[in-house]
Amino acid sequence: MELRLNDLTKTFGDFTAVDHVDLAMTNGVYGLLGVNGAGKTTLMRMLCTLIRPTEGTITYRGRDIFDMDGEYRKLLGYLPQEFGFYPEFTVQDYLLYIASIKGIRPAVARKRTKMLIQKVGLGKAANKKMKTLSGGMKRRAGIAQAMLNNPKILVLDEPTAGLDPNERIRFRNLISELSGERLVLLSTHIVSDIEYIANEIWLMKDGRIIRQGAVDQVIRSMPERVWSCRVEKRRVPPLVDRYRISNMKTEGEKVKLRVISSERPLQGAVPVKPTLEDVFLYYFGEKAGSEDYDKI
Numbered sequence: 485m486e487l488r489l490n491d492l493t494k495t496f497g498d499f500t501a502v503d504h505v506d507l508a509m510t511n512g513v514y515g516l517l518g519v520n521g522a523g524k525t526t527l528m529r530m531l532c533t534l535i536r537p538t539e540g541t542i543t544y545r546g547r548d549i550f551d552m553d554g555e556y557r558k559l560l561g562y563l564p565q566e567f568g569f570y571p572e573f574t575v576q577d578y579l580l581y582i583a584s585i586k587g588i589r590p591a592v593a594r595k596r597t598k599m600l601i602q603k604v605g606l607g608k609a610a611n612k613k614m615k616t617l618s619g620g621m622k623r624r625a626g627i628a629q630a631m632l633n634n635p636k637i638l639v640l641d642e643p644t645a646g647l648d649p650n651e652r653i654r655f656r657n658l659i660s661e662l663s664g665e666r667l668v669l670l671s672t673h674i675v676s677d678i679e680y681i682a683n684e685i686w687l688m689k690d691g692r693i694i695r696q697g698a699v700d701q702v703i704r705s706m707p708e709r710v711w712s713c714r715v716e717k718r719r720v721p722p723l724v725d726r727y728r729i730s731n732m733k734t735e736g737e738k739v740k741l742r743v744i745s746s747e748r749p750l751q752g753a754v755p756v757k758p759t760l761e762d763v764f765l766y767y768f769g770e771k772a773g774s775e776d777y778d779k780i
């Protein structure tokens with residue numbers, strides 16, 4: 485299976501949201517990582533044929549997905565950032581309803597609904613109304629609806645937005661489990677969501693893919709080094725002014741810093757192995773919205 489984005493561009497008036505993107509995907513998990521406004525949703529909406537590119541094409545096995553039309557959509561599952569549901573529907577009714585919209589035969593729909601409710605861990609909530617579910621449970625119902633047609637291509641737009649750390653971990657495991665023989669594209673601005681499950685990471689900034697590859701490759705692409713040092717509190721402000729600090733932790737009277745710099749920032753600083761968080765900070769100039777990161 486191969487999905488290709490060829491010179492893909494989307495402009496809104498004179499604003500370019502997606503800027504000449506070339507990418508190829510086969511099976512596995514692809515993590516689209518970027519800050520708000522990078523163009524992730526716009527790219528995903530094109531991949532789901534919801535909006536047309538201004539320039540460029542998207543092909544599936546060599547055929548334009550917009551020409552394939554319904555044939556392509558049969559292969560596709562999509563969880564938008566904001567997904568609508570009828571609050572009074574139970575989880576089960578909601579899924580059966582979506583299945584009917586997708587044209588899935590009732591007998592097949594019942595079977596898949598039952599199976600997916602278990603798979604996403606909503607067994608006990610099958611008869612609960614959608615409006616009573618927690619954020620994480622709603623997202624899991626959202627994944628289940630995207631999986632109803634057993635899609636070969638699963639597109640998840642910020643699926644972990646607003647989830648607490650435990651739900652986030654559950655979600656990560658679920659996505660990993662679902663990937664199997666399909667292509668999963670997931671967007672996020674949280675490094676830890678994809679660091680361990682994505683086969684390939686795409687860093688998106690201002691509509692462009694600025695780095696792509698396996699986590700290790702993306703980490704190695706950072707031209708600067710990462711240093712660890714412990715300093716007195718009063719020495720922190722000038723370091724913050726001068727360097728990118730990827731983490732800061734108070735340890736008694738001292739502060740432990742993680743500094744991104746091509747040269748040794750001060751005597752006693754030792755080089756440490758860079759992480760994807762460091763890379764995010766380096767390229768985006770801000771920290772990822774990680775849930776378990778120490779606050780600066």
Ligand SMILES: Nc1ncnc2c1ncn2[C@@H]1O[C@H](COP(=O)(O)OP(=O)(O)OP(=O)(O)O)[C@@H](O)[C@H]1O
Nearest residue numbers: 496499501518519520521522523524525526527642
């Ligand atoms: N229909 C539209 N008309 C005009 N501008 C748009 C439209 N859709 C998106 N944009 C702009 O394109 C840029 C990229 O938006 P997009 O939603 O793709 O980013 P994103 O990376 O998904 O960020 P977020 O996570 O905040 O949604 C933003 O500046 C946005 O305002």
